[in-house]
Structure formats: structure tokens, C-alpha cells
Amino acid sequence: MSAPVLRVENLVKTYGQGDARVRALRGVSMDIAQGDYVAIMGASGSGKSTLMNILGCLDIPSSGRYLIDGTDVGGLDEHQLAILRNRKIGFVFQSFNLIPRMSALANVELPLTYGGVGAAERRRRAMEALEQVGLADRVHHEPNELSGGQQQRVAVARALVTSPALLLADEPTGNLDTHATGDVLAILDGLSKEGSTIVLITHEDDVAAHTGRVIRLVDGQITEDVRR
Amino acid sequence: MNQLEILRFALRGLLANKLRSFLTTLGILIGVAAVILLVAVGEGSSRSITENIQRLGANTLTISPQFSGGGGGGGGAGGAGGPRAQARTLTLEDAKALTDRAQAPSVRSVSPVVTAGQAAATYQGASHDVQQLVGTYPSYFEATNKPVARGAYFFNDDVVNARKVAVIGQTVATELFGDEDPVGRPLALSGVPFTVVGVLKASGSSGGQDADDVVIAPLPAVRQSLTGFGSLGSIVVQATGSGATTTAQAEITAILNQRHGVTGTRTADFRILNQATLQETVSAATGTFTVLLAAVAAISLLVGGVGITNIMLVTVTERTREIGIRKAIGAPRSAILGQFLLEATLLSLVGGLAGVAVAFAGTRFTIAGIEPVLVPSSVALALGVSVGIGLFFGSYPANRAAKLRPIQALRHE
Numbered sequence: 001m002s003a004p005v006l007r008v009e010n011l012v013k014t015y016g017q018g019d020a021r022v023r024a025l026r027g028v029s030m031d032i033a034q035g036d037y038v039a040i041m042g043a044s045g046s047g048k049s050t051l052m053n054i055l056g057c058l059d060i061p062s063s064g065r066y067l068i069d070g071t072d073v074g075g076l077d078e079h080q081l082a083i084l085r086n087r088k089i090g091f092v093f094q095s096f097n098l099i100p101r102m103s104a105l106a107n108v109e110l111p112l113t114y115g116g117v118g119a120a121e122r123r124r125r126a127m128e129a130l131e132q133v134g135l136a137d138r139v140h141h142e143p144n145e146l147s148g149g150q151q152q153r154v155a156v157a158r159a160l161v162t163s164p165a166l167l168l169a170d171e172p173t174g175n176l177d178t179h180a181t182g183d184v185l186a187i188l189d190g191l192s193k194e195g196s197t198i199v200l201i202t203h204e205d206d207v208a209a210h211t212g213r214v215i216r217l218v219d220g221q222i223t224e225d226v227r228r
Numbered sequence: 229m230n231q232l233e234i235l236r237f238a239l240r241g242l243l244a245n246k247l248r249s250f251l252t253t254l255g256i257l258i259g260v261a262a263v264i265l266l267v268a269v270g271e272g273s274s275r276s277i278t279e280n281i282q283r284l285g286a287n288t289l290t291i292s293p294q295f296s297g298g299g300g301g302g303g304g305a306g307g308a309g310g311p312r313a314q315a316r317t318l319t320l321e322d323a324k325a326l327t328d329r330a331q332a333p334s335v336r337s338v339s340p341v342v343t344a345g346q347a348a349a350t351y352q353g354a355s356h357d358v359q360q361l362v363g364t365y366p367s368y369f370e371a372t373n374k375p376v377a378r379g380a381y382f383f384n385d386d387v388v389n390a391r392k393v394a395v396i397g398q399t400v401a402t403e404l405f406g407d408e409d410p411v412g413r414p415l416a417l418s419g420v421p422f423t424v425v426g427v428l429k430a431s432g433s434s435g436g437q438d439a440d441d442v443v444i445a446p447l448p449a450v451r452q453s454l455t456g457f458g459s460l461g462s463i464v465v466q467a468t469g470s471g472a473t474t475t476a477q478a479e480i481t482a483i484l485n486q487r488h489g490v491t492g493t494r495t496a497d498f499r500i501l502n503q504a505t506l507q508e509t510v511s512a513a514t515g516t517f518t519v520l521l522a523a524v525a526a527i528s529l530l531v532g533g534v535g536i537t538n539i540m541l542v543t544v545t546e547r548t549r550e551i552g553i554r555k556a557i558g559a560p561r562s563a564i565l566g567q568f569l570l571e572a573t574l575l576s577l578v579g580g581l582a583g584v585a586v587a588f589a590g591t592r593f594t595i596a597g598i599e600p601v602l603v604p605s606s607v608a609l610a611l612g613v614s615v616g617i618g619l620f621f622g623s624y625p626a627n628r629a630a631k632l633r634p635i636q637a638l639r640h641e
Contacts, residue, residue: 058556058635079560085634086558097553097638101244111557113233158557 003070004031005165005197006055011064013050013220024050025061026220032166037192038199039208042217048201051217052170055199057085069165086115090159092169092200096151098143104130104154105139111162129157133187149180156187160196167191169200173207185210234563238570241543252539253579256614259529260583261590263610266525268591268600270518275601277514281507283431283439287336287470288371289477290501291463291484293317316488316497317459325483326465332483334476336468337367340447343461344454349396349404349443350416356403359441361417363450364464369395371466374444379411379426382446390448394422397440398430417443420453473504522606529610532579533617540572540625551629552637565630572622573615580614 013025024047032038042048053059054066057073066073068088076084085091090111098107108126117125130139133153143151152172159167169188173181189210192198200211208214216224242249293316323340326332344361362368369381382393394415401410410424422445431439451457467476477500490496544551551564584607591600 053635056556058638059633079562082555082558082560084558085556091556093556093638097549097556099550099553102240110554113230114554114557114559114563116230162558 004033006032007067009065012062014062024220028222034197035195036197037212039211040201040215041208046217047220048217052201056089056091056168057081086111088165090164090167092155092159092172094171094174096155098151098154100143103140103142107154108158108161125161129161133157148176149183152184167196167198171201234566237567238574241571242574252535252575255532255535256576256579257583259532260580260610260614261586262525262528264587264606265590266521267606268602269595269598270521271601271603272598274514277510283373287467287473288503289465291498294497294499318463322487323463325487326480332479334468334472334479336466337371339365339368339371339464340460341462341464342450342455347418351404354404358400358443362444363447368464371464375429376426377429382425387446390452392422392449393425394443394445395426396424397428397442399438399440400443401427418454473502477502533621536572536575537621540622544625544629548637548640551632552634555634561630565626568626568629569622573618576614576618580611584611
């Protein structure tokens with residue numbers, strides 16, 4: 001088996017000071033290998049969102065090591081982190097987080113723009129990604145002209161357009177109806193079959209059922225790690 | 229990350245809020261236009277004043293008698309304040325002494341002047357009260373910058389022979405002769421017959437006095453028939469060049485001091501008005517005036533700059549979430565900084581350019597009787613300052629945006 005895409009060792013995250021101190025993560029260690037399709041499950045307050053933010057390099061752990069594609073994230077400065085987020089990670093949020101007043105195409109092109117890809121290449125890859133999520137006919141619509149499910153599919157296209165090493169999805173179906181949930185999960189399933197490494201957070205068992213590995217978090221610690 | 233892309237983001241950001249961008253731009257526009265326009269008005273007024281002074285004659289010194297001082301005229305002989313001899317008036321001999329090449333090498337011409345205020349001029353029943361009747365030498369015309377439009381000056385010969393000829397101003401010409409050509413026609417001044425030989429070019433009114441309401445005749449003729457052989461009203465001296473006015477003034481002072489017996493403790497009984505120093509004083513005053521105007525305008529520019537900071541801060545707060553998204557998908561700090569800095573600079577640059585356009589249009593009109601004169605350096609300065617203001621006042625909000633932690637920005641509602 002090749003080197004893990006993602007390795008965390010004894011990750012701890014605490015918020016606040018003194019009595020108000022909250023320990024969101026209390027020593028989490030895990031490896032995620034190339035091609036894994038992982039669901040992180042847990043009740044609200046179990047620390048799963050905190051873990052996700054750290055994995056997405058949006059937040060910094062209080063202690064512990066975090067390696068992505070063999071690179072120790074702890075040693076990177078802000079600029080390098082930005083590059084890492086841009087190249088290695090694709091993030092799908094629960095609330096879509098598309099930029100308003102920008103067309104779907106422009107939203108999908110955005111990571112490539114920050115990555116310094118030329119205009120023609122950018123457009124081609126963005127179109128490809130949008131096609132992949134089945135929105136080739138909606139490229140010039142702005143987010144407010146799209147349904148929730150369509151917005152989330154645009155967000156998925158934006159996450160995968162850079163061909164990241166890791167696709168992180170934070171409750172991607174949390175704001176969607178059953179039909180749209182099915183659409184989005186089908187896309188993720190397809191990506192997984194093509195070999196993408198996907199980590200998604202959910203508290204719904206039927207979403208977790210799509211994945212090949214379920215990690216359960218309780219009070220900031222891993223209590224269960226099951227492969228199927 | 230391409231600079232052009234950052235520019236596109238900035239433009240898109242500005243266009244998303246058109247009204248707000250427009251109003252912010254307006255602040256800078258008003259500031260820049262005010263700076264350029266007010267400086268132009270200051271410059272215009274300064275030039276028109278300088279022109280007015282120059283119209284009085286270039287490089288000229290006007291000597292006039294001065295009777296005020298310690299003695300208070302002739303009576304108070306016992307006054308300890310200023311012991312001085314009986315104040316002497318200016319005489320033709322004084323004027324002649326000034327033409328001495330050896331003692332006054334900087335003097336080019338000397339024109340003794342007598343004036344008779346208010347003389348009634350009549351021609352074939354038409355009558356006009358002339359404001360200023362001047363008796364002098366032909367050099368007066370050049371010294372005081374009074375060219376003729378029609379006819380000619382009178383000559384030294386006319387002076388020597390005390391011929392009753394006169395050069396009249398434009399106002400006198402129209403009042404008395406209407407459309408007729410006055411040259412060669414008779415003109416009665418307080419009943420004394422003169423012949424018109426020339427008409428002066430119109431020079432316009434200055435300081436409420438109509439400079440064209442004037443009759444100029446040879447000195448002896450005026451003295452004989454109108455004023456009598458008393459003292460001179462003044463002596464107009466033209467210096468040899470613009471650099472020589474100060475030396476000429478010193479030479480004249482020396483000669484007149486000697487002739488009038490003015491020594492150390494005695495107060496001079498004449499004063500010399502130097503056109504050049506007058507001009508210097510006036511331009512210093514108008515310079516201050518222009519600076520004052522510019523300062524007021526600069527404050528409005530500054531206020532515009534604060535407006536930019538304000539609106540950019542609002543924008544950054546409003547778009548915190550967007551900044552978070554951009555950061556989450558890998559926007560480096562420099563791209564965020566660049567985008568917001570560019571937005572601020574674009575606002576001020578567009579405002580500045582529009583301000584320059586407004587100012588260019590504005591200077592085509594006469595403002596408060598002054599024709600504004602565009603000063604190119606003020607345009608460059610105002611434009612430069614407005615861009616600088618965008619950079620300076622935009623840097624704080626832009627920095628705040630760039631420094632946002634992605635996770636905090638994303639959680640912002």
C-alpha cells in the first residue's frame with residue numbers, strides 16, 4: 001500500500017481559556033489511504049467539524065502532527081498553506097459557499113485562477129468539471145438562479161476542478177432534500193470509483209452507507225473505525 | 229496569480245455595488261475638481277492683477293510729493309517730532325535733474341506730470357467731464373504703456389512750442405465724437421481750444437476708475453492754459469530695464485534727497501512707487517490666497533479619502549464570508565490584499581480622472597469675474613494625491629481582509 005494521502009497523529013484542539021476551555025479534539029490519530037472513501041460520523045459537538053477544518057487546513061491544531069501527501073502541514077507558513085489548499089484539497093461545504101453574483105463557471109474557475117492557470121485551460125477544465133456534475137447547461141447561471149442541489153453540485157465541481165489529492169465534504173447533503181442528496185452522493189460515489197480520496201462528514205447513516213469506511217467520533221476521540 | 233485577474237476581481241467587486249461605488253467616487257471627484265479649479269481661479273486672479281499692474285507701465289517708478297509727517301504741513305515749527313525743512317514740492321527742475329546720465333544711469337526717460345482733475349471737454353455742443361487731464365512729455369506714453377489706436381502721439385516739438393494738441397482716451401472719443409474720427413478735430417478743454425492728434429487704445433477700467441476717460445496734452449500747454457505754473461503732480465520715471473528698477477529708485481532718491489535737502493534725520497518729502505515692488509507684493513499676496521484656496525480644497529479631498537476607507541471597511545465586513553471562501557479554495561493573502569487595495573485605488577483613480585474632467589470643463593467658464601487659468605502641476609498633483617489616497621486609505625481595510633483567518637471568515641454571518 002502506498003503512503004497515506006493523509007495522516008494525523010495525536011491531534012488535539014482546544015478552544016478558550018480557563019473554565020471556558022473546551023477540548024474539541026483529544027488526541028485523534030488516523031491514516032487515510034489513496035482511494036479511501038471515508039465517512040466521519042458523530043453527534044453534534046463530537047468534534048467532527050473541528051477535525052474537518054483542520055484536515056482542510058482552515059484551522060490549526062493545538063498540538064499533534066498532520067501530514068498531507070507526506071508534507072507536514074505544521075511547518076508551513078500562510079502562503080504555503082494557501083497553495084496547499086489550492087492544489088491538494090477540494091472542499092465542499094454544507095452551505096455550498098459559492099460566491100454570489102458570479103456565474104457557476106466563474107465559481108468553478110476560481111481555484112484555477114488562484115492557482116495561476118491560463119484563461120483557456122481554466123475554462124476547459126471548469127467546463128469538464130461542470131459536465132461531470134451534470135450542469136453543462138447551467139454554466140452561466142448565478143448561484144441565486146440555481147436550486148440547492150445544483151448549487152452543491154457546482155460546489156463539488158469547484159472542489160474537484162483542481163484534481164485535488166483529497167476531497168473534503170462537510171455535511172454536503174445537510175441542506176438538501178432527498179432527491180438532491182441522491183444526486184450529490186451519486187457524484188461522490190462516481191468520483192470514488194474513479195479513484196478519488198474522499199472524506200465526508202455526516203450524521204446520517206444512509207449517507208455513511210455509501211462509503212467504504214466509517215470513523216465514529218465521540219467527545220473528540222475516535223471510538224470506532226470500521227472498513228466495509 | 230495573474231495581476232489582470234486581480235484587476236478583474238476588483239472591477240467585479242466595484243460593479244456589484246454600483247451606486248455605492250459611484251457615491252464614493254463622487255467624494256474624490258469633488259475633492260480633485262475643487263483643488264484644480266480653486267488653484268486655477270487663484271492663478272487666474274493673480275494673472276489678472278499682474279496684468280493690471282503691467283498695464284500701468286513696465287519698469288516705471290512714480291514719484292509723488294509727500295506732505296504728511298512730523299511737521300504736519302508748514303505750521304507746527306516747534307514740533308519736536310520730525311524736524312524737517314519746509315516740504316518742497318516737485319518741480320520741473322527736479323525732473324530735469326533726474327535726466328542726468330551721470331548721476332542716474334539707470335533712468336531711461338523722465339516724464340513730469342501735471343494733472344487737472346475734472347475738466348469739461350466740449351466738441352460741437354457735446355460735452356463730457358474728463359476724469360483725468362494729464363499734461364506731460366511724449367515719453368509718458370511709453371513709460372505708462374499707453375499706445376495710440378489712431379493718429380499719433382504729440383512730439384517734443386509740440387512740447388517745446390507749447391502747442392495745444394491732445395491725445396484722448398477711448399471713452400472721451402466715443403462720448404464726444406461718437407462714430408466720427410476725432411483725429412484732427414478741435415476740442416475745447418475748459419474753454420481752451422485744443423486739437424486732437426491721436427486716440428489711445430482702450431485699456432479697460434481698473435479699480436473702479438475708467439483708464440480710458442483721459443486726455444493727455446503737452447505739459448507747457450496744460451500749464452499755460454489750465455493748471456498754472458505751480459508744482460508738478462508727479463514724475464514718471466522709466467528704468468532702463470526690469471532689473472534696473474531698484475537701482476533707479478536708489479539713484480532718484482539720492483538726487484532728490486540732495487535737491488530737497490533731505491538728510492539723515494529728516495523725513496523725505498517725496499515718495500517713490502516702484503511698479504516692480506508693487507507687483508512683488510501683490511503676487512506674494514495672491515500666492516497666499518491661492519495656497520489658502522488649495523488648502524481648503526485639499527481638505528475636501530481628504531474627506532473623500534476617509535469616505536473610501538469607510539466604504540471599503542463596510543465592503544470588507546460585508547464580504548467577510550466571500551473572503552473566507554476565497555481563502556478556503558486557496559487564495560493567497562497577496563491576492564486578497566491586491567483585490568481590495570485595487571478596489572480602493574480604482575475608486576479614487578476614477579474619481580480623480582472624473583474630477584480632472586470636471587475641472588477642465590469648469591475652467592472654461594468665468595468664475596466670479598475671474599478667468600481661471602489651469603495649472604498643469606495642480607492637475608498632476610491632484611490626480612497623484614487621489615491615487616495615493618486610494619492606496620493609503622484602502623490599505624487598512626485591505627489588510628484587514630487579507631489577515632482574516634479562513635475559518636473565522638467562513639463562520640462570519
